[in-house]
Each structure stands twice: as C-alpha cells, then as structure tokens.
Amino acid sequence: MTADQVLVTIPFGIGVATSVRVGGFLGAKDLESGRRSAHVSFVLTAAIAIFVCLLLILTRNHFPKIFTGESEVIGLFQIADAINGSSGGALRGMGKQHIGAAANLTSYYIIALPLGSWLAFRGWELSGLWIGQCIGMGIVALAQLVFVLETDWKLEIERALERISEDDNTAPPV
16 A cells, blocks of 8 residues: 555646646636546556556566565556546546545445455455455446546536636625
C-alpha cells in the first residue's frame, strides 16, 4: 500500500486536474470539452498505469519484493487504482462525489474486505487479502468508469448551471 500511494500520485494528480477541468467546462456550457477531458484523463491514466505496471513487472525481482512476492497482484492493483483516480476526478467535477463514495464503500466494505479475509483464512494468506483488494479496486474503477462514460453531458451542464445559480443567490454581496 505504501508503494501504491507513491506510484499513484501521478494518476491521482490527473484525477484532481480532471475534476477542475470537467467542472469548469460544465459551468462554461462546453459539453464536448467536458466529455473530452474525462475521456482523455482515462486514456492518460491508463497509459501511466500500464507503464507503472510494466516497470513493476520488469523490476519484480527487486522493488515489489520489498513489500510482497506477488508481482502480478501489484500490477493489477496499479491499473485499477489509476482508473479509479481519473474517474473519481471526473465525478467530482460533475458534483457527483456521492457516487464515488458509494462505489468505494460497497466495493471495500461489502466485497473486498470480506472476500480478502475469507481467502486469507482459506489458505491463501496474504495473497488472499491482496486479491480481495484487487477485486474491490477493480469494481470501484469499473463502476465509476461506466458511470462517467454513460453520462448525459447536456443534463450535467444544466445541473452545473443550477448549482452556479444557487451559489449566486446565496452569496453575500461584495
């Protein structure tokens, strides 16, 4: 997890930038740029995640074994975690943080932790916990990615404008 936190900082940064860009484009009524920003962030984070995955696999006899002997698990976790970061950024930009929260809560506490614990105590030991985490991260990434790819961008622009209008009406006079 420590290595993951270091390695995922670039995709996480892309997710934060995606959040700002998507939110800005929705507020500017620029449907195509909002959609494009979300999609480009997926491609960019996937490319970075694949690079990191390959780097970990190529250095599997050195770096990953500091933490675990399961290099395949680390690679899968990196790709899913990167997609999670960019799709989460797009959701935040749309003001849909609750979807990411629900996906994370469900995936980790209802699926990943029970499954990982069950596998660990069925003879898989630490590998079972990692497999549970990989499955949980994959579910989060897939759920958020599908939601963003299926977004009605025209509707999201309308919702963004409503939020802006509400903020304007409640803002104190300058």
